[in-house]
Every structure is written in C-alpha cells, then in structure tokens.
Amino acid sequence: MKKLLTGNEAIARGAYEAGVRFASAYPGTPSTEILENIALYKDDILAEWATNEKVALEAVIGASFAGARAITAMKHVGLNVAADPLFTNSYTGVNGGLVLVSGDEPGTHSSQNEQDNRNYARFAKIPMFEPSDSQEAKDMIKDAFEISEKYDSPVLFRITTRLCHSKSIVECFDRKDIEIKEYIKDLKKYMPVPVHSSIMRVKVEERLNKLEEFSNNTPLNYMELNDSKIGVVSSGCCFRFAKEVFGKNASYLKLGFTNPLPKSMMSEFAAKVDKIYVIEENDPIIENELKILGIECFGKNTFPYNGELTSDVIRKSVYGKGNETIEYDESKVIPRPPMLCAGCPHRGFFYEIGKRKNTVISGDIGCYSLGFAEPYNAMDWSVCMGASISIGHGAQQVFNMKKDNETRIVSVLGDSTFFHTGINSLLDVVYNGGKSINVILDNRITGMTGHQDNPGTGYTLQGMKTEFVNIEALVKACGVKNVRVVNPNDLKAVKDTIDWAYNLDEVSVIITRWPCVLKKFSKEDKEEFKDVFKDKCFVNHDKCIGCTKCLTAGCPAISFDKIMKKSSIDSNTCVGCGVCMQVCPVKAIAKEAK
Amino acid sequence: MTKNIMLVGVGGQGTILASKLLITGLMEAGYDVKMSEIHGMSQRGGAVSSQVRYGDDIQSPVIEIGGADILVSFEKMEALRWLKYLKPEGKIVVNDYEIGSMPILSGKVDYPTGVIEELRSKANTTVVDATKQAIMLGNPKVMNVILLGTLIKAMGLEKLNWAKIIKDNIKPKFVELNLKAIQVGMNLA
Numbered sequence: 001m002k003k004l005l006t007g008n009e010a011i012a013r014g015a016y017e018a019g020v021r022f023a024s025a026y027p028g029t030p031s032t033e034i035l036e037n038i039a040l041y042k043d044d045i046l047a048e049w050a051t052n053e054k055v056a057l058e059a060v061i062g063a064s065f066a067g068a069r070a071i072t073a074m075k076h077v078g079l080n081v082a083a084d085p086l087f088t089n090s091y092t093g094v095n096g097g098l099v100l101v102s103g104d105e106p107g108t109h110s111s112q113n114e115q116d117n118r119n120y121a122r123f124a125k126i127p128m129f130e131p132s133d134s135q136e137a138k139d140m141i142k143d144a145f146e147i148s149e150k151y152d153s154p155v156l157f158r159i160t161t162r163l164c165h166s167k168s169i170v171e172c173f174d175r176k177d178i179e180i181k182e183y184i185k186d187l188k189k190y191m192p193v194p195v196h197s198s199i200m201r202v203k204v205e206e207r208l209n210k211l212e213e214f215s216n217n218t219p220l221n222y223m224e225l226n227d228s229k230i231g232v233v234s235s236g237c238c239f240r241f242a243k244e245v246f247g248k249n250a251s252y253l254k255l256g257f258t259n260p261l262p263k264s265m266m267s268e269f270a271a272k273v274d275k276i277y278v279i280e281e282n283d284p285i286i287e288n289e290l291k292i293l294g295i296e297c298f299g300k301n302t303f304p305y306n307g308e309l310t311s312d313v314i315r316k317s318v319y320g321k322g323n324e325t326i327e328y329d330e331s332k333v334i335p336r337p338p339m340l341c342a343g344c345p346h347r348g349f350f351y352e353i354g355k356r357k358n359t360v361i362s363g364d365i366g367c368y369s370l371g372f373a374e375p376y377n378a379m380d381w382s383v384c385m386g387a388s389i390s391i392g393h394g395a396q397q398v399f400n401m402k403k404d405n406e407t408r409i410v411s412v413l414g415d416s417t418f419f420h421t422g423i424n425s426l427l428d429v430v431y432n433g434g435k436s437i438n439v440i441l442d443n444r445i446t447g448m449t450g451h452q453d454n455p456g457t458g459y460t461l462q463g464m465k466t467e468f469v470n471i472e473a474l475v476k477a478c479g480v481k482n483v484r485v486v487n488p489n490d491l492k493a494v495k496d497t498i499d500w501a502y503n504l505d506e507v508s509v510i511i512t513r514w515p516c517v518l519k520k521f522s523k524e525d526k527e528e529f530k531d532v533f534k535d536k537c538f539v540n541h542d543k544c545i546g547c548t549k550c551l552t553a554g555c556p557a558i559s560f561d562k563i564m565k566k567s568s569i570d571s572n573t574c575v576g577c578g579v580c581m582q583v584c585p586v587k588a589i590a591k592e593a594k
Numbered sequence: 595m596t597k598n599i600m601l602v603g604v605g606g607q608g609t610i611l612a613s614k615l616l617i618t619g620l621m622e623a624g625y626d627v628k629m630s631e632i633h634g635m636s637q638r639g640g641a642v643s644s645q646v647r648y649g650d651d652i653q654s655p656v657i658e659i660g661g662a663d664i665l666v667s668f669e670k671m672e673a674l675r676w677l678k679y680l681k682p683e684g685k686i687v688v689n690d691y692e693i694g695s696m697p698i699l700s701g702k703v704d705y706p707t708g709v710i711e712e713l714r715s716k717a718n719t720t721v722v723d724a725t726k727q728a729i730m731l732g733n734p735k736v737m738n739v740i741l742l743g744t745l746i747k748a749m750g751l752e753k754l755n756w757a758k759i760i761k762d763n764i765k766p767k768f769v770e771l772n773l774k775a776i777q778v779g780m781n782l783a
Contacts, residue, residue, distance in 0.1 A: 166630040166655035244654040312658035323660030332706035333675045336695035338640035551700045560701045
C-alpha cells in the first residue's frame with residue numbers, strides 16, 4: 001500500500017512495522033509528530049508523553065531491558081537533556097532493540113541553536129542511521145532495530161527538519177510480531193559499577209570495530225557511479241539536494257549508516273572520481289574522516305557551516321551563481337513575525353510586567369518567549385528548557401551583591417516547561433534562600449509544539465484519564481510559602497499580584513491559570529472555563545479618542561485606522577478575552593451583547 | 595518534467611490542507627510527489643509556505659529560489675515576500691486580501707499600497723477575490739479550496755477526480771461546501 005507520509009509519519013509507521021511495543025518522548029519541533037503518530041497504533045504500541053527527554057529515554061531503556069522493542073524521539077537540544085542515560089546505555093547495551101530519534105534543525109526554523117547531533121553518535125560510540133526521505137525513514141527504522149539487537153547497542157536515528165516535515169510516497173507493509181524477550185538478571189551487563197564498566201568499556205570499542213565492518217558492507221551505504229569528474233559524498237536530505245543539482249553529471253557515495261563511517265568504501269570511492277564534494281549540513285564530520293584517510297576533498301571551504309544545504313545553496317557554492325529571479329520592490333514587504341494569538345492568556349501578564357521598572361525578566365522556551373518582542377519588550381534572556389528559574393536565581397544573587405541594588409528578577413516559564421526541568425530549579429531557589437519572583441504561565445497545555453497533554457492536563461497521550469498535578473500544591477511542597485494563582489485576563493488582579501510579590505523579601509511563585517485559546521477543551525476545562533472565548537469585543541467609535549493605547553496590548557485582532565483615527569476589532573479574530581477593554585483609558589471597548 | 599508549486603500565506607489560512615489535497619491528487623494521477631512545509635511557530639500568525647514538486651522522479655522536496663512555476667498566495671503581501679522563488683516566466687495566483695502583521699497593526703508602518711500592481715508588472719498574475727467568494731459560499735475558511743481550484747485550472751489538472759479527493763480527505767459535513775468551493779475557484783481561473 002502506498003501512502004504520502006511526512007518523515008515523522010514514516011518513522012511512526014516504521015516503528016509499528018518493526019514490532020515496537022513502547023514509545024516515550026517529550027514534544028519538540030521538528031520531532032513532535034513522531035509520537036503523536038505512534039500513539040495512533042493504540043492496540044499494538046503503548047505511547048507516552050514523558051516529562052522531559054531524559055525521562056523519556058530512561059523509560060525506553062527500561063522497556064528495552066524488560067525485553068521490548070522501544071523508541072524515543074526528541075528535538076536536537078532534547079538530546080542534551082537525555083545525554084546522561086544515553087552514554088551509559090551505550091555501555092549496558094539493550095535487551096529489546098532501542099532506537100533514539102534525534103530531530104536536528106539545520107536552519108534553526110524553530111529552535112534556539114543549530115547543534116549537529118551526529119557528534120553524539122561518535123561521542124557515545126553508538127551506531128547511527130541517516131535517512132534521506134520518508135521511504136528510507138520507514139525502512140531504516142526496521143534496520144535500526146535489527147542492528148540494535150544484533151550489536152547490543154542503542155541506535156541514534158538522525159533526521160533533520162526537512163525530512164520530518166516533507167511528504168513523499170512510501171510503500172507500507174504489515175506489522176512484524178516481535179515477542180517480548182525474557183529478562184535475565186545480568187549484573188555484568190546492566191550494572192555499570194566500576195568493576196563492570198571497565199570491562200564494558202572494552203566491549204564498546206570491540207563493538208565499534210564490528211560495526212565498521214558492517215558499515216563497509218551494508219547496502220545502506222552505496223556508490224552510484226555516473227560521470228567520474230565529480231564525486232559527491234553525502235548523507236540524509238543533503239543527498240537529495242545534491243542529486244537535484246548534479247543529476248547524472250556526478251557519481252555519488254550515498255551514506256545511510258554513518259557511524260562508524262565506511263572507511264574502506266570511502267577510499268574505494270575516492271579512487272574512482274577526480275574531485276570530491278562532501279555535502280553535509282553543519283559540522284564537517286564526513287569531511288574530517290576523509291581528510292584523516294588522506295583524501296583531498298571540498299567541504300566547508302566551499303559550502304556554508306550553517307543553514308540547510310538546499311539545492312540552490314549547493315548550486316551557488318559550486319557554480320558561483322543561482323537561478324535567474326524576478327527583481328522587485330522589496331520595500332513593500334513588511335516583516336510578519338509570529339505573535340501571541342488573539343485571546344492568548346500570556347498577553348495580560350506580559351502587558352502588566354512589561355511596565356515594571358528595575359526589572360529583569362528571565363525567560364524560557366515556549367510561546368511566551370514572544371514576550372521579548374514588541375509591544376511588550378518583557379524579556380531579557382532565555383537559554384534552554386526550564387532554565388528561567390535557575391538562571392534568574394543566579395542573577396538575583398549577584399544583583400543583590402551590588403550596592404543599592406533594586407533590580408528584581410522575574411523568572412517566567414510555562415506549565416509544561418515547569419514540569420520538564422523547572423521543578424528542580426525552583427527547589428534550588430528555595431533551598432538556597434533565593435528571593436526571585438517566579439511566574440508559571442499555566443495555559444493548561446503544552447502550547448508551542450501543538451497542544452500535547454502534560455501532567456497538568458489530566459490526560460495521557462493515548463487519551464487515558466489520569467491524575468491532574470496541582471501546580472500550586474507542588475510549588476508549596478517545594479517549600480515556597482508565597483504562592484498566588486491569578487486569572488491573567490484580569491489586569492487589576494495581575495497588577496495587584498505583581499505588587500504583592502515585589503513587596504516580599506523572599507521567594508514567591510505566581511501561577512497564571514487560563515487555557516490556551518487554541519486548546520481543545522477537555523470535559524474538566526469546559527466545567528472550569530465555562531463559555532470562555534465565545535464573546536466578541538468591539539470599539540465604540542463615538543467614544544474612541546484615537547490614543548492607540550489599545551495597540552499596546554499587541555493583539556492581532558486590533559488595528560488602527562490612521563485616517564479615521566479610530567481603532568477597530570476584527571470580529572472574526574476576537575475571542576473576547578477583554579484585555580483591551582481594561583487597557584482602553586476611555587472605556588471605548590465593550591463586549592457585544594449576545 | 596518537473597513542476598514546482600509554492601503555496602504561501604499566513605499561519606491559520608489553510609495552506610497546508612490545500613497542499614495536502616493537491617498532492618493527494620497528484621499521487622493518484624501517477625506522479626512522483628514531494629511536499630515540504632516549515633511550521634513550528636507559524637501557528638502564531640507568521641508567514642508560512644508549502645512547497646509541492648511533482649514529475650517523473652523528484653529528489654529534493656524543496657523549491658529553489660527562482661524555481662517555482664507557480665506561486666499561489668493566500669494573502670497579497672505574502673506573494674511579494676516569496677516572489678524571489680518564482681521563475682521569471684512563472685505565474686502568480688493571488689488572493690486579493692490583506693492581513694496586517696504586527697508592525698502594521700501597531701501603527702508603526704502602513705500596509706503597502708500597490709501590491710497587486712507590483713505583482714502584475716512582474717509576472718503573469720491572476721487576481722482572485724477568494725475570501726469574498728468564500729463568504730458568499732457561507733464560510734470564509736473555504737478560501738483555501740477556492741484558491742486550490744484556481745491553481746488546478748492554471749496547472750491544467752482539472753481532469754483529476756477532485757470530488758473523490760475532497761470526499762476522502764474532508765469531514766463529511768464540509769464536503770458539499772468544499773465541492774462548491776473548488777468549482778468556484780476553477781471558474782475564476
């Protein structure tokens with residue numbers, strides 16, 4: 001059966017066909033849809049959202065030890081979080097096959113950095129696969145499980161945004177039933193105390209040698225010999241981009257299994273062609289290996305380090321010019337940055353906090369990162385998931401060392417990010433007597449990645465009803481005495497709560513509790529937030545004085561007519577959150593009668 | 595033979611559904627097809643693009659700068675944003691509809707004037723009032739399928755069984771509306 005699948009959908013299909021029994025992940029662009037699609041195979045695979053990537057990988061390691069084929073998927077920076085279990089899982093190896101999918105982001109479409117996770121395969125000394133389209137992604141998942149079990153190692157399955165979010169035609173097959181293996185207690189394998197791990201360490205090197213032999217002989221790595229003047233060595237989507245440019249005018253060494261690299265095959269290929277281009281995004285990993293082998297090649301001296309090496313980029317790098325294009329008046333194009341949605345519950349908080357003086361706002365990763373932008377200008381920094389509270393703590397400690405310091409740190413993160421790694425940070429603040437103000441923007445869902453359930457929503461990935469984690473109780477249990485919950489759309493309440501926190505000389509937590517406007521409401525949401533988002537606001541033009549204060553709410557539903565000197569609200573976009581009504585100084589905005 | 599179609603607009607306008615219907619039709623017609631879209635933060639009203647490539651053997655899922663045969667824009671200014679992707683002899687299908695971005699909504703700059711004129715002076719341009727037509731059909735959201743209809747006609751793909759594709763891919767209660775919308779779009783080409 002043929003289907004048009006994205007790379008993410010194809011990986012999910014591959015996991016299904018490969019007999020996977022357990023999957024766990026934390027959402028992150030570009031990999032989120034892998035677990036969402038695996039979750040659809042409810043009868044065959046137990047799929048879970050984990051609280052973070054480290055937890056996800058650990059759960060998957062447990063599933064593997066217990067004997068099942070298991071898979072996890074994460075965005076590239078997620079693997080930094082999961083690196084700790086990965087490096088020792090390389091020593092213990094697996095029982096049921098284990099595959100870790102890493103979604104890298106050349107071009108940083110939706111991430112804070114552009115790290116090349118192929119380095120992790122070398123670093124952890126584990127086998128790596130790199131598919132170049134959806135068909136390969138699906139097929140290679142099955143190969144990856146075979147290799148994992150045969151060589152007793154976790155496998156890194158490295159993909160990029162372009163593969164994740166591109167569709168191509170895939171031939172699908174039935175699921176292969178793989179029995180759950182017996183678990184046999186084996187301390188020399190599973191218990192890496194020094195006396196064991198020093199022996200495991202040697203086995204890891206022996207495994208790499210065997211894997212290199214495999215790499216030289218597997219059809220996953222192959223030569224396509226055409227014209228011998230140009231030879232292209234490439235892997236992943238780059239191979240497709242290169243073929244688009246060179247077609248039959250070049251020969252190719254196409255690498256699908258890329259750690260360890262097939263050194264003899266690389267030397268053999270080099271002898272057949274006159275000039276080698278290594279086309280790989282980000283780091284020069286294949287290039288350096290060729291150079292160690294003494295093979296001359298063109299790599300990062302020709303192609304950029306950063307961004308995607310799409311066919312137009314390759315063309316320009318090799319031939320010095322791209323396609324002919326249309327010249328036009330680019331001044332007519334106004335930027336269109338992402339913005340908080342109409343009705344976004346983060347708006348009221350950022351509107352109020354943005355007005356505070358002597359305030360440094362420590363940000364985090366989520367939709368609320370947009371608080372940095374106009375018109376709020378309400379964020380100073382962000383680094384990684386869950387870091388707002390701990391970075392804020394360190395900063396507050398140092399500001400407090402300064403003479404006559406009045407700077408207050410306000411650390412801001414979302415509910416899912418708090419569950420991810422924010423809890424440890426808050427414990428750190430309490431334990432060390434920190435005095436920062438910490439705000440959990442609880443929009444009742446994991447928002448930015450497209451509405452995934454989390455421990456606060458009361459439901460699991462596969463729709464099972466579960467415990468609601470009470471954030472207020474959790475924060476109190478961490479030792480925070482000053483905790484308040486506030487409706488972020490009530491600007492007076494938000495202002496008063498911020499005042500309260502600023503007047504304290506000890507750590508506080510503010511929880512803004514209101515659902516994301518795009519969330520599909522659960523039964524409980526419908527009860528708690530009755531008739532929310534069903535109103536519309538409008539501007540009474542007789543009352544509007546044209547002061548444009550409402551525009552400082554930064555709502556996409558509000559616009560200002562410069563000729564009429566009046567604001568208007570687009571009723572198709574407005575959901576009646578009422579923030580603008582409270583911002584307007586002359587009460588010109590009201591809710592439409594129902 | 596390879597054809598490259600770029601569908602662009604603003605997050606939430608339905609470019610992805612239109613692309614999905616298009617590639618389903620192309621696959622059923624026996625073409626090799628690849629489609630690429632970049633999303634992530636685009637749900638928050640950012641600029642979005644879907645790229646569709648079809649032919650005998652498609653390698654890259656990405657259209658090159660100066661490589662698109664046709665640019666379908668769901669919003670006026672977005673057509674200009676992506677115009678560098680169009681081949682000099684390529685065609686434009688544009689929805690005559692404005693959506694302000696943050697700098698415009700906040701009153702810092704005005705929405706540019708003369709966008710359609712600029713497009714017309716640069717390439718073969720079909721202007722469609724798809725949003726108005728969609729409202730006339732009773733639902734502004736089917737603007738995307740109206741534009742799909744216009745695109746299909748412009749590409750000479752109207753012979754494919756679009757009725758079946760719509761029935762297979764759209765919720766039953768919206769099928770009737772979308773069948774009308776695709777026809778309206780074809781008639782506007």
